[in-house]
Amino acid sequence: MAEDSWALAVDVQETTTPSRLPNWSQDEENEAAGDRVNKAEQSLLNKLIRCSLVKNGNQVEVQQADPKSPLFSAKTFEELRLKPELLKGVFTMGFNRPSRIQENALPMMLAEPRQNLIAQSQSGTGKTAAFSLAMLSHVNPENNWTHVSKRSYTPFTLPLKTVSGVFMSACLCSVERGIKRQEQIVIGTPGTVLDWCTKYKLIDPKKITMFVLDEADVMIARQGHREQSIRIQRLLNKSCQMLLFSATFEDSVMTFAERVISQPNIIRLKRVEETLETIKQFYVLCRRKEDKFIALCDLYGCLTIAQAMIFCHTRKMAAWLASRLIEEGHQVSLLSGEMTVEQRAAVIERFRNGNEKVLVTTNVCSRGIDVEQVSLVVNFDLPVDMQGNADNETYLHRIGRTGRFGRRGFAVNMVDSDHSMDIIRQIEKHFDKKITKLDTSNLEEMEEMTI
Numbered sequence: 001m002a003e004d005s006w007a008l009a010v011d012v013q014e015t016t017t018p019s020r021l022p023n024w025s026q027d028e029e030n031e032a033a034g035d036r037v038n039k040a041e042q043s044l045l046n047k048l049i050r051c052s053l054v055k056n057g058n059q060v061e062v063q064q065a066d067p068k069s070p071l072f073s074a075k076t077f078e079e080l081r082l083k084p085e086l087l088k089g090v091f092t093m094g095f096n097r098p099s100r101i102q103e104n105a106l107p108m109m110l111a112e113p114r115q116n117l118i119a120q121s122q123s124g125t126g127k128t129a130a131f132s133l134a135m136l137s138h139v140n141p142e143n144n145w146t147h148v149s150k151r152s153y154t155p156f157t158l159p160l161k162t163v164s165g166v167f168m169s170a171c172l173c174s175v176e177r178g179i180k181r182q183e184q185i186v187i188g189t190p191g192t193v194l195d196w197c198t199k200y201k202l203i204d205p206k207k208i209t210m211f212v213l214d215e216a217d218v219m220i221a222r223q224g225h226r227e228q229s230i231r232i233q234r235l236l237n238k239s240c241q242m243l244l245f246s247a248t249f250e251d252s253v254m255t256f257a258e259r260v261i262s263q264p265n266i267i268r269l270k271r272v273e274e275t276l277e278t279i280k281q282f283y284v285l286c287r288r289k290e291d292k293f294i295a296l297c298d299l300y301g302c303l304t305i306a307q308a309m310i311f312c313h314t315r316k317m318a319a320w321l322a323s324r325l326i327e328e329g330h331q332v333s334l335l336s337g338e339m340t341v342e343q344r345a346a347v348i349e350r351f352r353n354g355n356e357k358v359l360v361t362t363n364v365c366s367r368g369i370d371v372e373q374v375s376l377v378v379n380f381d382l383p384v385d386m387q388g389n390a391d392n393e394t395y396l397h398r399i400g401r402t403g404r405f406g407r408r409g410f411a412v413n414m415v416d417s418d419h420s421m422d423i424i425r426q427i428e429k430h431f432d433k434k435i436t437k438l439d440t441s442n443l444e445e446m447e448e449m450t451i
C-alpha cells in the first residue's frame with residue numbers, strides 16, 4: 001500500500017424483506033411473498049453475475065445545465081487528465097477505454113468549476129468506476145477529514161471495490177462518540193451517515209465536497225432513505241458537488257432528484273422499446289398442472305431447444321415441476337426467492353455456462369438475465385398482478401429472455417382456466433399482437449410453428 005493512500009469508511013446495514021401480498025389466498029401469499037422482484041436484490045444479482053460490461057444498444061442523450069457550455073466527451077482516459085496514480089490504476093485494473101456512460105459523465109464530474117449531475121445508467125455499464133474516479137480525484141490525502149460522502153441503499157455494493165487494491169486503504173467503521181472520522185471517503189446507508197453527521201458528530205458535513213447518491217430508484221423505494229438523504233443534503237454547503245445515478249428515470253426518481261440537486265447536467269438513455277418481433281408467441285389449452293407438464297414434454301419432443309426458461313407462480317409449483325423434469329431425464333436447475341442472492345447468482349452462472357439446459361424459476365429471474373442460448377420461454381403460470389389482472393411488464397420481461405441478440409425465440413403460455421384465457425386476451429390487447437393457439441399433440445402443427 002502506497003503512503004499517499006485514501007481511506008474509506010464503510011457502513012453496513014441489512015435490507016428489509018418485502019411486504020406481504022394482499023388479496024391472495026393464504027397459501028399463495030406464503031409461497032409467493034418471497035419471490036417478488038425486489039429491486040435491491042435484483043440490482044445485487046446483476047452485479048454478481050456480470051464479469052464484464054454489458055452490451056447496451058441505447059444511445060445517450062445529454063442535457064446540459066448551461067447550454068452554452070461546450071459539450072465534451074472523452075474517448076480515452078488520458079484525455080481526462082487524471083492524477084498519474086489514478087491513470088496507472090485504471091490501466092492496471094484492465095480498463096482500456098471509457099464506457100459510454102464514462103465518456104459523457106466523467107468530463108462533467110471532473111470539470112472546474114464543479115458541476116452537478118443526474119445520470120441514468122444501468123448496472124454493469126461502468127458507472128461505479130466513473131464516480132469512483134471522480135471521488136478519488138476530489139480528495140486530498142493530506143487532509144484527514146471526510147471529503148466525499150456516498151449514499152447507498154445497501155452495503156452490498158462498495159463502489160470503490162474496483163480500485164481499492166490500487167488506490168486506498170479501507171476500514172470498517174465502529175462508532176466512537178466524539179472522535180471525528182479521518183477517512184476521506186465515507187460510504188453508508190443514509191440513516192447511519194445522517195447519525196454520523198448529526199447525532200455522533202463524527203463527520204462535519206460542511207467539509208464534504210462531493211455527495212453521491214447511487215441507485216436512487218432502489219433507494220427511494222424506502223421512505224426512510226429518501227427523507228434521510230434529503231436531510232443530509234440540507235446540511236451540506238451549497239458548493240458541494242451533487243451526483244445522482246439511477247437505472248430508471250421514473251417520475252418518482254426525477255421528482256426526488258430535482259428536490260436534492262440544483263442546476264444539474266442530465267444524462268439519460270434514449271428509450272429503445274423492447275421488441276417482440278423476433279419472438280413467436282403461443283398459448284396451449286390445459287386443464288390442470290399434469291396437462292401442462294405433458295404439453296411441455298411434447299414441446300421438447302418436437303422442438304430443437306438450446307436452453308429453456310420456465311416461469312412458475314410459486315416456489316411449490318416450481319419445485320414440483322423441476323422434480324418432474326428431472327425424472328424425465330432433463331438437466332434442470334431451480335431458482336426461487338428462498339435462495340440467497342449469492343446462491344441465485346451461482347445457479348444462473350451454471351445455466352449460462354450450459355451445465356443445465358432448463359431453468360425453472362419464479363419471478364426472481366424475470367429481469368436483466370441475458371443468456372444467448374435461450375430459445376424457449378414457457379409461462380407455466382401466467383404473470384398476474386395482485387388484483388389478478390395481466391402483469392404486462394412482467395410478461396414482457398419474461399418472454400424477453402428469448403429472442404435475444406436478434407435470434408428467433410419461442411414463448412409458450414399455459415392456459416388452464418377461463419381466467420387464464422382472459423389474461424391472454426389482456427396481453428394481446430396491451431401489446432397489439434396476436435398470441436396463436438397451439439396444439440402440442442398435433443405433430444404437423446408443431447412443425448409449422450418452427451417455420
